[in-house]
Amino acid sequence: MTTLIIGGGWSGLAAAITLTQQGHAVHLIESAKQLGGRARNVQWQDQTLDNGQHLMIGAYDRMLAIMQLIGIDNNEVFHRYPIDISILDSEFSPLHLSTSGWLPWPLSLSWNLTKSAGVTGLIHVARLQTSIPRVLSTPDITVQEWLGNTKQSPRLIKQLWEPMCLATLNTPIDHASAHLLAKVLQDSLGKSKSDADLLIPKYPLGDLFPQKATDYIEQNGGKISLRTRADTLIVQDNKVQGVMTQGGQTITADQLIVALSPSQTSDLLAPLIKLNKPTEYPICTVYLQYSSDTRLPSAMLGLSGTISQWIFDRSEQTAGLMAVVISGPGKHETLDKKQLVEKVCQEIHQLLPAMPATVEHSFVIREKRATFACTVNVEQSRPQCKTAVEGLYLAGDFVANAYPATLEGAVRNGESCAKQLL
Numbered sequence: 497m498t499t500l501i502i503g504g505g506w507s508g509l510a511a512a513i514t515l516t517q518q519g520h521a522v523h524l525i526e527s528a529k530q531l532g533g534r535a536r537n538v539q540w541q542d543q544t545l546d547n548g549q550h551l552m553i554g555a556y557d558r559m560l561a562i563m564q565l566i567g568i569d570n571n572e573v574f575h576r577y578p579i580d581i582s583i584l585d586s587e588f589s590p591l592h593l594s595t596s597g598w599l600p601w602p603l604s605l606s607w608n609l610t611k612s613a614g615v616t617g618l619i620h621v622a623r624l625q626t627s628i629p630r631v632l633s634t635p636d637i638t639v640q641e642w643l644g645n646t647k648q649s650p651r652l653i654k655q656l657w658e659p660m661c662l663a664t665l666n667t668p669i670d671h672a673s674a675h676l677l678a679k680v681l682q683d684s685l686g687k688s689k690s691d692a693d694l695l696i697p698k699y700p701l702g703d704l705f706p707q708k709a710t711d712y713i714e715q716n717g718g719k720i721s722l723r724t725r726a727d728t729l730i731v732q733d734n735k736v737q738g739v740m741t742q743g744g745q746t747i748t749a750d751q752l753i754v755a756l757s758p759s760q761t762s763d764l765l766a767p768l769i770k771l772n773k774p775t776e777y778p779i780c781t782v783y784l785q786y787s788s789d790t791r792l793p794s795a796m797l798g799l800s801g802t803i804s805q806w807i808f809d810r811s812e813q814t815a816g817l818m819a820v821v822i823s824g825p826g827k828h829e830t831l832d833k834k835q836l837v838e839k840v841c842q843e844i845h846q847l848l849p850a851m852p853a854t855v856e857h858s859f860v861i862r863e864k865r866a867t868f869a870c871t872v873n874v875e876q877s878r879p880q881c882k883t884a885v886e887g888l889y890l891a892g893d894f895v896a897n898a899y900p901a902t903l904e905g906a907v908r909n910g911e912s913c914a915k916q917l918l
C-alpha cells in the first residue's frame with residue numbers, strides 16, 4: 497500500500513522520511529520544479545540563495561533529529577551561536593542580548609541585559625517571563641495587551657518585544673497571539689542554554705535538506721514526482737481513492753497526506769471539507785551586495801524603529817553579501833524595489849556608518865504568503881491532522897501544534913502525521 501503525499505516542503509518531506517523509515521512505500525508529488533516550498537533555493541545572477549533568510553534555534557529538536565536521521569551533520573551545516581545580538585535604534589542606545597560571560601544560564605542573559613537596559617529593564621523582562629504560565633492558562637489576548645499588563649517600558653516594547661514578535665510570529669504586536677509568543681519564549685528561554693542558541697545555515701536551504709531527503713526517500717524505495725500538481729482529490733463513500741493531477745493523470749492511493757500551505761490546503765480541500773482560511777502575511781528579504789570587504793560587526797544585527805528589521809552577514813557564502821529581513825505587513829509593501837533598496841541602505845548606513853550608503857547590486861524577494869498570521873485565538877482555527885474522510889490526513893506548518901509557522905512546526909506536523917497514519 498503506497499501513501500501519496502501532496503507537497504514537497506519540509507513538512508511533506510518529513511512525513512515521507514518518517515514513513516520510509518518505517519518501511520512504508522511513499523509517492524510524493526510536488527507542483528514546482530524543485531522541492532523545499534517556502535524554504536527553497538532561488539537563483540540570482542550566478543549564485544544560489546534562499547528564497548528568504550531563515551533562522552533556526554537550538555530548541556528545534558525534531559528538525560535537527562530528522563536531518564541527522566538522513567545523514568546530515570548538523571555541526572557541519574549550521575553555525576551555532578550562543579545568543580549575542582545587538583538591536584540598534586536611532587532613539588535609544590543599543591540593546592544587547594547575550595549569554596557571554598562567566599555567569600551560568602540564564603543569569604548570564606540577565607546580567608548582559610542589565611548592562612544595556614538597566615536594572616529596570618531586567619525587572620520588566622522578569623515580570624513578563626514570570627507571567628508566562630498565567631498567560632498560557634487564561635484566554636488568549638494580544639501581545640500588546642500582555643505587554644501592557646506587565647508594564648513593559650516604551651523602550652523595551654520598541655527595541656525588544658516588537659522585533660521579537662515580528663521575527664517569531666510574523667505578526668505585529670497589536671494583533672499577535674500572546675499564547676504563541678509565550679510558548680516560543682518558554683521553549684527558547686525557559687530550558688537549557690543550548691535551546692536558545694541561534695542556528696544560521698551555512699548553505700542554501702534547498703541544498704541543506706530537500707536534496708538529502710530525496711536521496712533517502714528514493715534509495716529506500718520511495719518515489720518523488722516534481723512538476724506534478726494535485727488538482728482534485730478523488731473520494732468515494734467518504735474514502736480516499738487518489739488524486740487527479742492538473743495534467744489529467746489519475747494517481748490512485750488509499751492513504752493521502754496533504755502537506756501544503758494553509759491557503760493551498762483549504763483550496764484543495766474545499767469541495768470536501770470546509771477549513772478556515774487564515775490570513776497569511778508576507779516576509780520580504782532584501783539581498784544587498786556590497787563591496788567584497790564589507791562586513792557586519794557580528795553575524796546578525798537587529799534594527800528597530802526602521803523598515804529593516806534584521807540584517808545577516810552572508811559573507812561566508814559570497815563576500816560582502818548581506819540579507820535584510822522585513823517580516824509582516826507594513827509600509828515597505830508600498831515601496832517599489834528601487835525605493836525599498838534605497839530606504840534599507842540608508843537605514844543601515846545611518847545606524848552603522850561603516851556600512852556604505854549604496855550597494856553594487858541588490859535582489860528583493862517578497863514572499864506574499866510567507867506564514868499564517870499568528871493572531872489571537874488562531875489556535876482554534878488550526879485543523880487536526882486526521883480528517884473526517886477515511887485515509888485523508890493533513891500536515892504542513894498550519895496543522896494544530898503549539899508553534900507559529902516555522903520549519904520546526906512543519907517537520908513536527910509531518911512526522912506526527914506519518915505516525916498517526918501508521
Ligand SMILES: Cc1cc2nc3c(=O)[nH]c(=O)nc-3n(C[C@H](O)[C@H](O)[C@H](O)COP(=O)(O)OP(=O)(O)OC[C@H]3O[C@@H](n4cnc5c(N)ncnc54)[C@H](O)[C@@H]3O)c2cc1C
Nearest residue numbers: 503505506507527533534548550551726866892893902903
Ligand atoms: C521568507 C520566509 C522566511 C522564513 N523564515 C523562517 C525562519 O527564519 N525560521 C523558521 O523556522 N521558519 C521560517 N519561515 C517559515 C517556514 O519556511 C515555513 O513554516 C515552512 O517552510 C513551511 O513548510 P511546509 O512544508 O508546511 O509548507 P510549504 O513549504 O509551503 O510546502 C508546500 C509545498 O507544496 C507545493 N504545492 C502547493 N500546491 C500543490 C499542489 N496542488 N500539488 C502539489 N504540490 C503543491 C508547494 O510548491 C510547496 O513546495 C519562513 C518562511 C518564509 C517564506
